[in-house]
Amino acid sequence: MSVSPRANRAARPSFATAIVLWILAVATVIVVELQTSSFREATAGREAVTLLRARWAARAGVEATIARLGFATVNPDLTDAFAAEFEMEDVALGSLDGSSYIVRVSTEGDDMLGPADAHAKININAMSRESLMLLPFMTDDVADAILDWIDEDEDTRVFGAEFGSYASQRHPYEPRNGPMRSLLELEQVSNVLPDYVRGEDWNLNGVLDPNENDGDESWPPDNADGILDAGWSAFVTTRSVGGGLGESGEARMELPLVSASDVARLLNTDSDQSEAVVNLAILGSLTLGDFLRTDLNTLAQQNGMQASSGRPLRSLSNEQLAVLLGETTLGEQAGSPGKVNLNTISDDGLAYLAEIPISVRDTIIFDRKGRSQGYTSIVDLLDVAGLTRDRVADLYEVADVRSNVYVATCRGRDERSGVEVEMVVTLDRSTLPIIIREVRTR
Ligand SMILES: [Ca+2]
Ligand SMILES: [Ca+2]
Ligand SMILES: [Ca+2]
Ligand SMILES: [Ca+2]
Structure with a gap:
């Protein structure tokens, strides 16, 4: 059409x-x-x-x-x-x-x-088995697995876990065989539950957040008592480090590397004392804790040393000892656990x-x-009634x-x-x- x-x-x-x-x-x-x-x-x-x-x-x-x-x-x-x-x-x-x-x-x-x-x-990287066992919910297998995770070797402790235990998992991984870097890493250790590590502090921020104080209303479970029960994270850390600057804010004097006159200037000691401190440090077998445990004269005698003046060595005063421990370093490794x-x-x-x-x-x-x-x-603890030199030296470890x-x-x-x-x-x-x-x- x-x-x-x-x-x-x-x-x-x-x-x-x-x-x-x-x-x-x-x-x-x-x-x-x-x-x-x-x-x-x-x-x-x-x-x-x-x-x-x-x-x-x-x-x-x-x-x-x-x-x-x-x-x-x-x-x-x-x-x-x-x-x-x-x-x-x-x-x-x-x-x-x-x-x-x-x-x-x-x-x-x-x-x-x-x-x-x-x-x-x-x-936790410096914790003994005895100390680990004191933590809440700790068991022999978990304590051994934590120590195995941190130690360098592949020798499995009696109840522990090394490479083989982790390699056989569905998603295999390896133990650190070195210091743990975070508490989240602790949760990777065989049989460690996040509940042990975090308690109510589910986000591990050290703060009681609203969801951590509302009972079962939202994750995680908590007892809504207004108090943060942070599980192990309240008591253990991976963050603290040893050594560092002296109390004065200056770098510590490395004892084996300094002269007797440097020591005399720092500690205000006489020449016999400062020589003894340097000579003892050079031995390489002592720690600063040994100076806390044993007085200078005994320490020198124990190591077959005599003052060049022939007189008995004067003990270090508490003040001198405090400066020695607070401003010098002897054999500690930088970055070691605090x-x-x-x-x-x-x-x-x-x-x-x-x-x-x-x-x-x-x-x-x-x-x-x-x-x-x-x-x-x-x-300061040497002045506390009931604490001996030995006790304080043990504590200092x-x-x-x-x-x-x-x-x-x-x-x-x-x-x-x-x-x-x-x-x-x-x-x-x-x-x-x-x-x-x-x-x-x-
Ligand atoms: Ca190991
Ligand atoms: Ca929190
Ligand atoms: Ca909750
Ligand atoms: Ca609570």
């Missing part, structure tokens, strides 16, 4: 109208799409800015903490063992333009301002060190209550009174939106400038 010209003419405008309508419709769709996407982008942009503001607030808190820790390290208050903590507590709360931050830690049922002291916990700090470890934490006899522990717990400025040297490493949990907050960003940062002042060992952000 042929189409009449009229009909054809009449069809033309309505076809044009359809095209126009179609174009309009498409344009409308494009405009709506553009509006929606630019709205989305604007929202995303606002969210990004919000997040950025919270993140930078957290970062500001971390930087303020680092600055104060650095200041306290180079300008130490030698009369107050808690001076560095006070410095950091002082900047633990801060506000910026439209945002704020807080650095805090949950300890023994309280929220405290400032970072956590890694030396208030026992370094000792616990007797000023900051909790009463409960002390109970997990099998090396400390119960009577000594009780003596320290009682004595330190009366010292608002803490012990500024391990030598696992404990000291100084901390090199702190872990700051800093939460930054954008005030308008309430958006928060948390940074958990490990700070090491064993060398200067302070080193950030790890950052976790969420």
Whole structure:
């Protein structure tokens, strides 16, 4: 059938109208799409800015903490063992333009301002089997597996686990055969459950978070008592490090490498004493702890040495001994696992060190209550009734009174939106400038 010209003419405008309508419709769709996407982008942009503001607030808190820790390290208050903590507590709360931050830690049922002291916990890499066995829920197989994980060899302990146990898993992996680097790594050890390691502190940030204090309402399970039960993580760490700078903030004098006159200047000793210290150090078999255990004259005699003057050696005074232990180093390896700090470890934490006899522990717990400025040297303990030189020297094997490493949990907050960003940062002042060992952000 042929189409009449009229009909054809009449069809033309309505076809044009359809095209126009179609174009309009498409344009409308494009405009709506553009509006929606630019709205989305604007929202995303606002969210990004919000997040950025919270993140930078957290970062500001971390930087303020680092600055104060650095200041306290180079300008130490030698009369107050808690001076560095006070410095950091002082900047633990801060506000910026439209945002704020807080650095805090949950300890023994309280929220405290400032970072956590890694030396208030026992370094698991230096823990004896006896101490491991004192931890809650610990069993022989887990203790042996932890020791096997850390020791260099592939000899499996009686109840332990080495390469073979991990290689036969469905997803095989290998033990470290070296120091553990984090508590998350501890969870890789055969038969270690995350519940043991973390308790209620599921995100291992040292802070009681809302989901960790709401019972079964959200993961993890907790008893909603307002107190953070952090499992082993409350008592053990992988972060603390030994050695570091002297109490004065200067690098330690490496004893075997210095002259008698250097020692005399540092310790204010007579020439016989300083010669004896250097000669004993050169032997290579002694540690600083030996000078704490045995007086200088006996130590020299035991090692077949005589003063060049022929007179008996004068003992080092407690003051000289404190400088010797606080400002020198003898045979310690840099980066070795840190000792616990007797000023900051909790009463409960002390109970997990099998090396400390119960009577000594009780003596320290009682004595330190009366010292608002803490012990500024391990030598202070020689004056405590009931503690002998031997006892204090034994204690010095696992404990000291100084901390090199702190872990700051800093939460930054954008005030308008309430958006928060948390940074958990490990700070090491064993060398200067302070080193950030790890950052976790969420
Ligand atoms: Ca091993
Ligand atoms: Ca937590
Ligand atoms: Ca919960
Ligand atoms: Ca609880």
